[in-house]
Amino acid sequence: MRLMLTLVVVVLLVGNYAPALAQDDLTTTKAVLNSPRRDWNRDPWQEHAEDLEFLGDRALPLLASLLPDYDLGYQAAKTMLVIAPDKAAPLLFAAIPPADRNVQNTAFNYFLPRLYLGDRFPFAREMHDAAVRCLKAGTNADAAEQALLVIGLTGGEDDYPLLESYYENHHPTEYWRIRLANAAESALARLGSQVYLDSIQLQLSAPVPAGLTEAEAYLLDASMRKAGFSRNQRFIPSSAVISRIRHLLIRDTVSIRHIRPDRRNAHSIK
Numbered sequence: 001m002r003l004m005l006t007l008v009v010v011v012l013l014v015g016n017y018a019p020a021l022a023q024d025d026l027t028t029t030k031a032v033l034n035s036p037r038r039d040w041n042r043d044p045w046q047e048h049a050e051d052l053e054f055l056g057d058r059a060l061p062l063l064a065s066l067l068p069d070y071d072l073g074y075q076a077a078k079t080m081l082v083i084a085p086d087k088a089a090p091l092l093f094a095a096i097p098p099a100d101r102n103v104q105n106t107a108f109n110y111f112l113p114r115l116y117l118g119d120r121f122p123f124a125r126e127m128h129d130a131a132v133r134c135l136k137a138g139t140n141a142d143a144a145e146q147a148l149l150v151i152g153l154t155g156g157e158d159d160y161p162l163l164e165s166y167y168e169n170h171h172p173t174e175y176w177r178i179r180l181a182n183a184a185e186s187a188l189a190r191l192g193s194q195v196y197l198d199s200i201q202l203q204l205s206a207p208v209p210a211g212l213t214e215a216e217a218y219l220l221d222a223s224m225r226k227a228g229f230s231r232n233q234r235f236i237p238s239s240a241v242i243s244r245i246r247h248l249l250i251r252d253t254v255s256i257r258h259i260r261p262d263r264r265n266a267h268s269i270k
Contacts (some may be wrong), residue, residue, distance in 0.1 A: 152187025
């Protein structure tokens with residue numbers, strides 16, 4: 001009986017102090033994220049993750065509660081990805097938005113390669129829904145570009161209207177207007193839209209000028225990237241196309257860095 005009463009008292013005391021303890025943990029978490037960097041050979045969020053190890057499973061929810069914080073959200077997101085990426089994923093996507101473009105970019109950039117390469121990722125639907133929310137909320141252009149690619153890898157025909165609205169975007173900056181349109185076209189092609197697959201094929205079929213300017217090289221590079229992202233069999237280059245690219249690289253050495261296919265394009269010819 002005495003033991004039973006003791007246990008009841010302990011439970012009551014812990015219950016009364018639980019909110020204070022939780023608040024202390026949150027205060028500690030904020031202090032860690034604000035702490036100065038100790039080792040410049042490592043990223044600060046690696047240090048943060050180590051400093052929060054004592055929290056165990058409480059660390060991720062505490063960090064997630066800070067994702068909408070303008071000053072701490074980015075650090076919280078990076079630290080969560082160091083601690084346990086797959087456990088962090090649903091918490092990150094659930095906070096997007098209101099978590100800002102820095103958190104959005106961090107989450108999308110981290111998991112996009114896994115989606116693109118076809119690795120198993122159990123939170124693709126959550127990532128898709130977060131990307132849709134970002135685009136509908138009119139997120140910043142850099143995060144919107146990543147969100148468009150996410151939808152291309154996780155979405156379907158129901159997403160066509162949203163993607164097409166970004167293909168026809170009216171961003172005030174020409175640089176981002178083009179990039180957003182290219183990302184939307186890439187996504188639509190990846191989802192199998194014949195209209196946009198044909199558009200990319202037409203771009204790649206256009207004659208290459210004798211004197212390739214930097215602007216023309218950029219357009220060619222963008223078309224090749226879109227073809228690569230689509231992973232559509234029609235864009236597997238023939239030997240004639242490969243010879244043409246090689247000739248361009250030799251002839252226009254100034255533009256080599258603009259028209260060299262990157263790793264993403266290489267996967268389209270596997």
